Amino acid sequence: xxxxxxxxxxxxxxxxxxxxxxxxxxxxxxxxxxxxxxxxxxxxxxxxxxxxxxxxxxxxxxxxxxxxxxxxxxxxxxxxxxxxxxxxxxxxxxxxxxxxxxxxxxxxxxxxxxxxxxxxxxxxxxxxxxxxxxxxxxxxxxxxxxxxxxxxxxxxxxxxxxxxxxxxxxxxxxxxxxxxxxxxxxxxxxxxxxxxxxxxxxxxxxxxxxxxxxxxxxxxxxxxxxxxxxxxxxxxxxxxxxxxxxxxxxxxxxxxxxxxxxxxxxxxxxxxxxxxxxxxxxxxxxxxxxxxxxxxxxxxxxxxxxxxxxxxxxxxxxxxxxxxxxxxxxxxxxxxxxxxxxxxxxxxxxxxxxxxxxxxxxxxxxxxxxxxxxxxxxxxxxxxxxxxxxxxxxxxxxxxxxxxxxxxxxxxxxxxxxxxxxx
Amino acid sequence: xxxxxxxxxxxxxxxxxxxxxxxxxxxxxxxxxxxxxxxxxxxxxxxxxxxxxxxxxxxxxxxxxxxxxxxxxxxxxxxxxxxxxxxxxxxxxxxxxxxxxxxxxxxxxxxxxxxxxxxxxxxxxxxxxxxxxxxxxxxxxxxxxxxxxxxxxxxxxxxxxxxxxxxxxxxxxxxxxxxxxxxxxxxxxxxxxxxxxxxxxxxxxxxxxxxxxxxxxxxxxxxxxxxxxxxxxxxxxxxxxxxxxxxxxxxxxxxxxxxxxxxxxxxxxxxxxxxxxxxxxxxxxxxxxxxxxxxxxxxxxxxxxxxxxxxxxxxxxxxxxxxxxxxxxxxxxxxxxxxxxxxxxxxxxxxxxxxxxxxxxxxxxxxxxxxxxxxxxxxxxxxxxxxxxxxxxxxxxxxxxxxxxxxxxxxxxxxxxxxxxxx
Numbered sequence: 001x002x003x004x005x006x007x008x009x010x011x012x013x014x015x016x017x018x019x020x021x022x023x024x025x026x027x028x029x030x031x032x033x034x035x036x037x038x039x040x041x042x043x044x045x046x047x048x049x050x051x052x053x054x055x056x057x058x059x060x061x062x063x064x065x066x067x068x069x070x071x072x073x074x075x076x077x078x079x080x081x082x083x084x085x086x087x088x089x090x091x092x093x094x095x096x097x098x099x100x101x102x103x104x105x106x107x108x109x110x111x112x113x114x115x116x117x118x119x120x121x122x123x124x125x126x127x128x129x130x131x132x133x134x135x136x137x138x139x140x141x142x143x144x145x146x147x148x149x150x151x152x153x154x155x156x157x158x159x160x161x162x163x164x165x166x167x168x169x170x171x172x173x174x175x176x177x178x179x180x181x182x183x184x185x186x187x188x189x190x191x192x193x194x195x196x197x198x199x200x201x202x203x204x205x206x207x208x209x210x211x212x213x214x215x216x217x218x219x220x221x222x223x224x225x226x227x228x229x230x231x232x233x234x235x236x237x238x239x240x241x242x243x244x245x246x247x248x249x250x251x252x253x254x255x256x257x258x259x260x261x262x263x264x265x266x267x268x269x270x271x272x273x274x275x276x277x278x279x280x281x282x283x284x285x286x287x288x289x290x291x292x293x294x295x296x297x298x299x300x301x302x303x304x305x306x307x308x309x310x311x312x313x314x315x316x317x318x319x320x321x322x323x324x325x326x327x328x329x330x331x332x333x334x335x336x337x338x339x340x341x342x343x344x345x346x347x348x349x350x351x352x353x354x355x356x357x358x359x360x361x362x363x364x365x366x367x368x369x370x371x372x373x374x375x376x377x378x379x380x381x382x383x384x385x386x387x388x389x390x391x392x393x394x395x396x397x398x399x400x401x402x403x404x405x406x407x408x409x410x411x412x413x414x415x416x417x418x419x420x421x422x423x
Numbered sequence: 424x425x426x427x428x429x430x431x432x433x434x435x436x437x438x439x440x441x442x443x444x445x446x447x448x449x450x451x452x453x454x455x456x457x458x459x460x461x462x463x464x465x466x467x468x469x470x471x472x473x474x475x476x477x478x479x480x481x482x483x484x485x486x487x488x489x490x491x492x493x494x495x496x497x498x499x500x501x502x503x504x505x506x507x508x509x510x511x512x513x514x515x516x517x518x519x520x521x522x523x524x525x526x527x528x529x530x531x532x533x534x535x536x537x538x539x540x541x542x543x544x545x546x547x548x549x550x551x552x553x554x555x556x557x558x559x560x561x562x563x564x565x566x567x568x569x570x571x572x573x574x575x576x577x578x579x580x581x582x583x584x585x586x587x588x589x590x591x592x593x594x595x596x597x598x599x600x601x602x603x604x605x606x607x608x609x610x611x612x613x614x615x616x617x618x619x620x621x622x623x624x625x626x627x628x629x630x631x632x633x634x635x636x637x638x639x640x641x642x643x644x645x646x647x648x649x650x651x652x653x654x655x656x657x658x659x660x661x662x663x664x665x666x667x668x669x670x671x672x673x674x675x676x677x678x679x680x681x682x683x684x685x686x687x688x689x690x691x692x693x694x695x696x697x698x699x700x701x702x703x704x705x706x707x708x709x710x711x712x713x714x715x716x717x718x719x720x721x722x723x724x725x726x727x728x729x730x731x732x733x734x735x736x737x738x739x740x741x742x743x744x745x746x747x748x749x750x751x752x753x754x755x756x757x758x759x760x761x762x763x764x765x766x767x768x769x770x771x772x773x774x775x776x777x778x779x780x781x782x783x784x785x786x787x788x789x790x791x792x793x794x795x796x797x798x799x800x801x802x803x804x805x806x807x808x809x810x811x812x813x814x815x816x817x818x819x820x821x822x823x824x825x826x827x828x829x830x831x832x833x834x835x836x837x838x839x840x841x842x843x844x845x846x
Contacts (some may be wrong), residue, residue: 032487040490040491044491046487047482047483052479052482052483052487055478055714056475056478056479059475059478059718060475062661063660063661064469067467067469067470068467068810069803071661076661076662102526102529102709103525103683103708103709103710104709104710105681105683105684105708105709106525106683134695137684138684138687138693138695138697139709141697142682142684142687142697143681143682143683145682145697146680146681146682150573150574157695182693229710237482237486237713238485238493238712238713238714239709239713239714239716240712240714241712242709257532257573258529258532258569259565259568259569260526260529260562260565260566261561261562261565264561268813270605270812270813271561272561272564274561274565285528286525286526286527286528286529286665287654289661289664289715290660290661291478291660291661291663291715291718292712292713292714293662295714387491390692390693
């Protein structure tokens with residue numbers, strides 16, 4: 001038996017042990033999966049088994065039979081805030097602060113403009129600068145640029161590490177990513193939020209790559225505003241609606257740049273003048289996109305049926321506890337993947353961009369190599385599905401709800417073989 | 424036989440004749456309908472028979488099996504512009520000018536801001552006024568107000584009739600509704616657009632209550648920008664995505680206030696700086712909402728399978744021809760409804776707010792009476808589904824694709840009985 005074969009046998013055995021001890025392992029059957037190793041749940045989460053049936057009911061009965069009556073009778077009208085409350089415990093928010101709807105991009109615009117207006121209310125035009133994560137997923141930067149242009153502020157891109165030094169009494173708002181989409185680096189949300197508040201500015205966090213993969217603690221850390229998508233670790237389906245968090249005490253001051261009729265305090269009175277609703281509803285805009293929204297609602301069931309349920313408070317508590325288990329498994333998976341990669345892949349062939357420190361790691365591993373585009377194509381052909389990020393990054397996302405340690409060992413092994421074949 | 428019974432027999436017979444001669448009657452079977460008379464398709468269109476099967480395929484196969492590959496392989500990525508091209512012939516637009524996504528409210532914001540920026544490009548800040556239809560569906564007014572605030576313009580509400588006199592060299596943009604949501608009045612799109620252009624301003628039309636019910640002629644009349652929803656006469660489903668039209672020659676100057684990553688010329692290059700794509704794609708924002716969008720795509724089949732099809736140009740021509748037939752039937756339906764109401768309902772019990780002139784009528788009839796809220800509840804309980812608009816309007820929408828003349832006679836008869844019972 002060669003050294004590599006022995007090593008592989010050892011790591012495969014270890015994977016079996018870890019899977020046997022995994023308290024979340026029963027959740028895998030809640031998703032539609034096949035023989036592939038799906039490590040792209042950080043781009044599009046797998047299909048929850050419960051979604052097709054629910055969606056058929058929404059279409060046939062709620063739309064087809066009840067039609068217009070469903071806005072009331074099937075709870076369509078209140079879906080944005082109801083589903084917001086289902087997401088809330090996963091990101092550490094009490095109910096009544098999250099509303100679902102629109103895309104992440106649109107919610108970034110709402111949040112940044114609203115943050116600038118809050119700063120203006122206090123300090124006038126003196127706070128004339130918006131800081132944005134220079135390494136951000138591009139759309140956040142584009143939307144922040146538009147928000148700056150339309151509020152007469154200057155946009156200043158800085159890395160998250162540079163934020164504390166860049167803060168001043170000119171800072172109105174700071175837009176940051178909780179986890180970097182490319183490297184998988186987890187930024188220090190508590191520390192950065194505190195520094196932003198120390199400077200008298202408002203913190204807007206993008207949770208796209210953290211919500212559903214690790215605890216966020218929005219309320220605990222006093223985050224002002226946050227946005228996120230629901231089609232990654234929340235498994236809401238392709239392009240499912242995003243969400244907006246506005247901290248409860250800031251809601252009366254949330255002055256939306258997109259004051260659509262569904263955020264009106266009396267939407268069916270059809271008043272010609274706008275009077276915003278209280279609470280999270282104020283973050284709504286147009287008519288909610290029901291099919292996608294109710295698919296998402298059902299996809300979130302997995303967070304609530306884990307160990308029995310109970311009343312609403314109990315269910316929220318349970319979902320909050322589950323995210324801790326998810327985080328523990330996420331770190332164990334990425335640790336194990338890095339260990340397998342180190343064991344199987346010749347030194348120097350790939351370089352990990354993902355921090356080794358747990359406190360700095362999200363739920364993905366990013367490996368750099370010059371031929372990443374070609375390698376990812378070959379991996380996918382062999383049933384290991386990650387994604388390629390231009391120009392040289394192999395990205396592997398680990399969704400603890402359905403990725404196993406055996407998957408993880410196999411992915412690293414196939415990666416090593418592929419790199420060798422391409423080398 | 425009483426006079427009323429004789430009248431009713433006569434009108435019912437007339438309804439049978441009209442239904443027998445209706446060239447669109449075969450389309451009714453393409454929708455899921457029941458024994459009720461559904462006159463609320465101007466709020467939520469009925470379920471097309473083709474949608475549930477297509478949606479199941481999207482969920483099970485495209486999402487569940489292909490997962491992330493579907494962005495390319497199932498054509499998800501290009502859906503917004505592809506579906507825009509399917510809507511185009513229905514509103515008189517050549518391909519490449521319409522993109523689907525976001526809500527109507529969000530698209531109103533994009534369109535009005537972009538129109539103001541076009542005016543500014545030419546005349547600087549001199550054009551400091553936005554005119555808005557004072558009788559508009561409220562969200563248009565709220566969004567126009569926000570657009571005015573964020574571009575430093577003044578919003579001036581005027582009735583559509585007052586627009587010509589209100590136009591001046593201070594006017595940057597005018598936002599109007601093609602059909603009034605409350606009264607069903609059809610405004611003079613060609614004449615008003617010409618007047619707006621004469622004044623050097625930009626015309627933005629909201630087509631929510633006209634698209635799919637009557638020909639719009641966007642290209643023919645030189646409309647600058649237009650928006651509309653897809654869940655009324657286009658039957659896309661609850662909250663299905665809206666669309667944005669930007670006339671081809673204006674596209675290079677379309678400067679979006681919501682420049683999301685999917686409108687970038689190279690979205691996957693992840694450039695930190697924004698460079699807008701050419702064409703209709705420039706109107707996109709975030710990740711498209713696939714489930715709702717593909718349900719809409721299938722719902723639009725009814726416009727293309729009518730008399731055979733052919734190549735893309737032929738199909739567009741056919742859809743354009745069909746909208747003419749739809750308009751003819753729509754007018755016949757609303758004429759017949761008004762005739763039945765006049766015959767059955769005692770004079771003075773209700774007052775029609777809908778113009779009698781065809782050139783001024785959309786595809787709905789609005790009847791005013793003091794007890795409208797109560798009456799509509801009773802009508803619905805008897806299987807005549809219209810809707811109530813605060814404070815005193817009974818609104819009946821006529822979707823020519825599935826409403827029959829027999830439905831129409833029955834609705835008027837039940838209305839008369841209900842009014843009598845409540846009187």
